[in-house]
Amino acid sequence: xxxxxxxxxxxxxxxxxxxxxxxxxxMIFVSTDHINFAxxxxxxxxxxxxxxLIDAGVPYWIAFGSTILIAFVGxxxxxRFILKPLENAPVLALVVCFIALLSxxxxxxxxxxxxxxxxxxxxxxxxxxxxxxxxxxxxLGVVGVTLIMLGILxxxxxxxxxxxxxxxxxxxxxSARLMGVRVSWMLALGWGLAAAIGATAGMLxxxxxxxxxxxxxxxxxxxxxxxxxxxIANPAGAVLGGFIVGVLENLVGSYVIGxxxxxxxxxxxxxGVLLFKPAGLFGRVIVKRV
Amino acid sequence: MKLSRRHAVIGAATGLLARPALAxxxxxxxxxxxxxxxxxxxxxxxxxxxxxxxxxxxSAYFRMINDQGGVNGRKINFISLDDGYSPPKTVExxxxxxxxxxxxxxxxxxxxxxxxxxxxxxxxxxxxQLFVATGASKWSNPKQFPxxxxxxxxxxxxxxxxxxxxxxxDPTAKIAILRQNxxxxxxxxxxxxxxxxxxxxxxxxxVTYEVTDPTVDSQILxxxxxxxxIFIDIATPKFAAxxxxxxxxxxxxxxxxxxxxxxxxxxxxxxxxFENAQGIITAxxxxxxTDPGWAKSPDYIEWKAFMDKWNPTANQLEGSxxxxxxxxxxxxxxxxxxGIDLTGENVMRQAADMKxxxxxxxxxxxxxxxxxxxxxxxxxxxxxxxDTDHWSLFGDLLxxxxxx
Numbered sequence: 001x002x003x004x005x006x007x008x009x010x011x012x013x014x015x016x017x018x019x020x021x022x023x024x025x026x027m028i029f030v031s032t033d034h035i036n037f038a039x040x041x042x043x044x045x046x047x048x049x050x051x052x053l054i055d056a057g058v059p060y061w062i063a064f065g066s067t068i069l070i071a072f073v074g075x076x077x078x079x080r081f082i083l084k085p086l087e088n089a090p091v092l093a094l095v096v097c098f099i100a101l102l103s104x105x106x107x108x109x110x111x112x113x114x115x116x117x118x119x120x121x122x123x124x125x126x127x128x129x130x131x132x133x134x135x136x137x138x139x140l141g142v143v144g145v146t147l148i149m150l151g152i153l154x155x156x157x158x159x160x161x162x163x164x165x166x167x168x169x170x171x172x173x174x175s176a177r178l179m180g181v182r183v184s185w186m187l188a189l190g191w192g193l194a195a196a197i198g199a200t201a202g203m204l205x206x207x208x209x210x211x212x213x214x215x216x217x218x219x220x221x222x223x224x225x226x227x228x229x230x231x232i233a234n235p236a237g238a239v240l241g242g243f244i245v246g247v248l249e250n251l252v253g254s255y256v257i258g259x260x261x262x263x264x265x266x267x268x269x270x271x272g273v274l275l276f277k278p279a280g281l282f283g284r285v286i287v288k289r290v
Numbered sequence: 291m292k293l294s295r296r297h298a299v300i301g302a303a304t305g306l307l308a309r310p311a312l313a314x315x316x317x318x319x320x321x322x323x324x325x326x327x328x329x330x331x332x333x334x335x336x337x338x339x340x341x342x343x344x345x346x347x348x349s350a351y352f353r354m355i356n357d358q359g360g361v362n363g364r365k366i367n368f369i370s371l372d373d374g375y376s377p378p379k380t381v382e383x384x385x386x387x388x389x390x391x392x393x394x395x396x397x398x399x400x401x402x403x404x405x406x407x408x409x410x411x412x413x414x415x416x417x418x419q420l421f422v423a424t425g426a427s428k429w430s431n432p433k434q435f436p437x438x439x440x441x442x443x444x445x446x447x448x449x450x451x452x453x454x455x456x457x458x459x460d461p462t463a464k465i466a467i468l469r470q471n472x473x474x475x476x477x478x479x480x481x482x483x484x485x486x487x488x489x490x491x492x493x494x495x496x497v498t499y500e501v502t503d504p505t506v507d508s509q510i511l512x513x514x515x516x517x518x519x520i521f522i523d524i525a526t527p528k529f530a531a532x533x534x535x536x537x538x539x540x541x542x543x544x545x546x547x548x549x550x551x552x553x554x555x556x557x558x559x560x561x562x563x564f565e566n567a568q569g570i571i572t573a574x575x576x577x578x579x580t581d582p583g584w585a586k587s588p589d590y591i592e593w594k595a596f597m598d599k600w601n602p603t604a605n606q607l608e609g610s611x612x613x614x615x616x617x618x619x620x621x622x623x624x625x626x627x628x629g630i631d632l633t634g635e636n637v638m639r640q641a642a643d644m645k646x647x648x649x650x651x652x653x654x655x656x657x658x659x660x661x662x663x664x665x666x667x668x669x670x671x672x673x674x675x676x677d678t679d680h681w682s683l684f685g686d687l688l689x690x691x692x693x694x
Binding site: 002003006007010011013014017103106107110114115116117118119126128136205208209210212213214217218219221222250253254258259260262263 | 334335336337339340342343471497498499500501502503504505507508509511512515527528531532539540541556557558560561562563605608
């Protein structure tokens with residue numbers, strides 16, 4: 001029984017990581033209607049910026065805040081300078097562009113900071129709560145921050161004019177434009193916010209998995225799984241999806257199929273959900289006029 | 291001056307005639323009076339990019355050799371290409387190096403899967419695939435693959451040596467194994483299995499992870515739950531660091547055997563936290579440059595001077611700087627031994643005839659030795675325990691012959 005609980009808790013922790021990444025994916029999807037393959041690498045790059053700041057002696061929370069700000073501006077600039085010229089390009093061109101961004105960020109991080117793994121500080125102590133390594137404060141911290149981010153996002157998208165305008169811009173650009181929404185800038189804002197969320201996710205993940213340029217490659221796949229299982233257009237669904245993927249993956253891995261097939265299991269979940277409930281377990285079906 | 295065609299023909303003819311008379315310089319592809327072309331594939335990007343450090347150290351080393359006049363007056367033209375640790379890319383780049391660039395040999399290309407992908411090709415083309423940077427046991431098979439040679443002690447040997455020690459010191463303890471689910475993990479496991487055969491029933495957990503897993507936390511919990519007191523950790527650097535940290539966090543205190551591929555102080559022990567890494571046991575064949583005990587040895591001083599001058603941006607704590615350097619020194623020594631017969635055939639002939647090479651930064655007592663039937667240049671290791679911030683050697687040199 002203790003083993004079962006341990007695996008569930010370990011699953012919730014990795015689930016929180018997947019959820020963080022999934023949130024960034026959802027953010028971009030909701031605000032631009034695209035899936036950003038470079039989300040993980042952008043997060044990783046931002047985390048390196050935080051690491052460099054901390055390494056230079058900047059206190060943790062100031063580095064944390066400035067990194068989020070830098071990431072926001074960075075995301076905004078990427079949209080303005082790289083994606084804006086492609087606004088009317090077919091979706092395949094965008095996919096190529098996202099994959100290019102992915103390898104550019106990965107290679108740049110390696111070039112600047114080398115590929116050796118680096119320890120990244122966590123604001124939460126690795127303090128054991130139960131006495132036998134079951135739950136520690138750091139794991140709870142990751143879950144907590146993920147939920148807080150989710151709360152902020154939900155409120156932002158549902159109850160603020162700006163959030164509504166962003167959703168409108170993504171879902172029906174021409175109507176939104178007629179309503180006086182500055183669609184192009186909404187997209188840029190979406191990228192900025194997604195980058196900021198990614199940066200937060202990166203800084204939460206790094207203390208658990210160590211910082212290296214490939215930190216996010218494995219995680220991104222699980223993040224996709226989480227987002228798709230939960231519903232790519234629904235932040236709360238994506239977070240729940242993250243926890244579901246994390247916990248199920250551990251339990252199925254430990255008890256049923258063995259560790260070898262964990263990733264396969266996550267991908268099978270994606271296929272299953274897409275087959276039977278394409279909008280995700282918690283997603284609304286989006287009807288589009290074509 | 292304008293040369294007429296006739297002059298050129300006469301020139302060529304005398305050249306042809308003159309050659310047998312001189313009969314000395316025999317050149318294979320990639321060699322001229324002034325140059326030796328050497329190829330390499332290295333993961334400068336992608337999953338295994340941490341090992342790319344070795345390629346950079348070697349480029350720096352050959353720059354230094356060239357600056358000092360080269361090998362018997364020939365400059366080394368070292369073409370090291372990034373294969374991102376992806377076998378299809380390795381095939382493409384290796385073919386490019388062999389067929390277009392016409393290298394004399396491939397040197398220290400990194401990775402088990404990547405080298406496997408070009409293993410047959412290199413042997414068909416009869417181009418030396420020298421000192422491949424992987425510890426798989428299949429590289430020392432001179433009968434079937436006479437153009438391929440490994441360098442470091444192989445994983446199988448190391449696994450068997452760990453097992454041997456467990457058998458001697460703790461034959462009743464429960465044992466758990468964590469391993470990467472690939473060739474490397476399998477090779478180590480075979481060695482461990484061989485050594486532990488009499489007490490294999492003591493192995494209570496044999497848990498794998500995939501390189502795509504974000505963490506090995508779940509696996510560590512499974513292992514601890516098995517009740518083992520000995521932990522054999524067959525992981526690559528990132529996962530080894532995660533395991534070390536997680537074990538400390540959950541307060542588990544096993545006897546921890548860590549494979550040498552993940553025993554870098556700078557790339558694993560320091561990130562994992564020195565306080566978490568105390569007492570871990572590994573096997574070494576090269577000097578750990580973080581060990582203050584070596585600070586006065588002449589080979590260390592020479593290496594340090596080389597690194598400071600020729601590779602100043604590298605992190606000197608990374609073990610690949612040491613092995614990369616040592617194997618490059620070995621290659622230059624081998625090329626000198628080849629003299630003026632710089633053909634692929636002679637390179638292999640001489641590579642199979644390295645006698646008691648003294649290579650800097652190998653542990654005292656370890657010499658490079660090969661013969662036409664022995665394609666494993668280094669066959670000995672010594673165990674080391676992590677102490678404060680470096681590895682401390684203990685016990686005797688242990689060699690493959692005694693355990694294979």
